Amino acid sequence: MKVILSFLYMLAALAGCSKVSQPNDPIPPHETFTIQSKHVGEERIINVWTPEGYKTNTDSLPVMYMADGGIKEDFPHIANTLAKLIKEKKISPLILVGIENTQRRRDLTGFTEVEKDKEIAPVVGGSEKFRAFIQEELFPEIDKRYRTTNVKSIIGESASGLFVMETFFLTPEMFDNYIAFDPSLWWNNHYLVRTAKEHMAKFPEDKKRLWFAGSNTEDIAPFTQKLAEIFKAENMPNLTWKYSDEPKEKHSTIFRAAKEKAIIWTLTGTE
Numbered sequence: 118m119k120v121i122l123s124f125l126y127m128l129a130a131l132a133g134c135s136k137v138s139q140p141n142d143p144i145p146p147h148e149t150f151t152i153q154s155k156h157v158g159e160e161r162i163i164n165v166w167t168p169e170g171y172k173t174n175t176d177s178l179p180v181m182y183m184a185d186g187g188i189k190e191d192f193p194h195i196a197n198t199l200a201k202l203i204k205e206k207k208i209s210p211l212i213l214v215g216i217e218n219t220q221r222r223r224d225l226t227g228f229t230e231v232e233k234d235k236e237i238a239p240v241v242g243g244s245e246k247f248r249a250f251i252q253e254e255l256f257p258e259i260d261k262r263y264r265t266t267n268v269k270s271i272i273g274e275s276a277s278g279l280f281v282m283e284t285f286f287l288t289p290e291m292f293d294n295y296i297a298f299d300p301s302l303w304w305n306n307h308y309l310v311r312t313a314k315e316h317m318a319k320f321p322e323d324k325k326r327l328w329f330a331g332s333n334t335e336d337i338a339p340f341t342q343k344l345a346e347i348f349k350a351e352n353m354p355n356l357t358w359k360y361s362d363e364p365k366e367k368h369s370t371i372f373r374a375a376k377e378k379a380i381i382w383t384l385t386g387t388e
Contacts (some may be wrong), residue, residue, distance in 0.1 A: 186215020
């Protein structure tokens with residue numbers, strides 16, 4: 118019975134409590150376009166938020182990317198948070214790019230050898246193709262449409278957090294900054310944690326920043342904590358990282374509770 122309940126909880130967590138934006142998130146002014154992807158074999162909806170003053174100046178800005186980036190998902194939540202932090206001068210202006218979901222569990226999960234994992238959706242394990250879409254198709258389109266610098270960040274929670282962490286380990290060169298809230302590190306028998314040292318041995322020389330957090334969720338907290346221990350032991354000179362242990366938060370609350378400090382630390386290096 119305990120195994121069944123654990124699987125059901127993981128299923129709910131991977132579905133993503135942040136998938137639907139909360140009613141108190143006003144939709145900010147933004148632009149929307151579609152892009153046909155050869156990598157995922159479908160048309161994708163992209164939402165882009167630019168900070169106040171972007172259209173009246175000539176500055177090029179860093180870009181933050183996010184899955185769960187639909188208008189009825191977490192895009193308004195994060196766009197409004199960035200606007201607030203920029204207005205308060207806690208971070209510098211940047212552009213937010215949200216990718217709306219189609220088959221969320223397909224795109225945000227990597228391969229798995231665990232049969233129970235494969236039961237969560239008709240198709241799983243599509244993260245490699247989704248990552249190729251972002252890197253080879255979406256990056257150039259954003260650079261063509263907007264004034265951008267080379268600095269890129271990615272943010273995500275739950276399954277999106279898993280995708281953030283997988284990207285960090287497998288293709289760390291894609292982004293400069295990584296932010297993951299309650300990443301579903303239990304996926305594939307906590308593969309990313311088990312192979313962390315192996316991937317870190319191949320880490321690029323370019324400096325990276327990583328902020329990640331774990332709630333009191335029993336299927337997530339042990340793995341985020343273990344990962345923090347590994348990072349501490351490895352002590353990589355080209356990686357600046359911070360683990361935020363959040364035992365008072367639940368999987369459904371951690372994103373909103375920790376979002377501001379995560380973004381501020383990652384983008385500025387201050388608390």
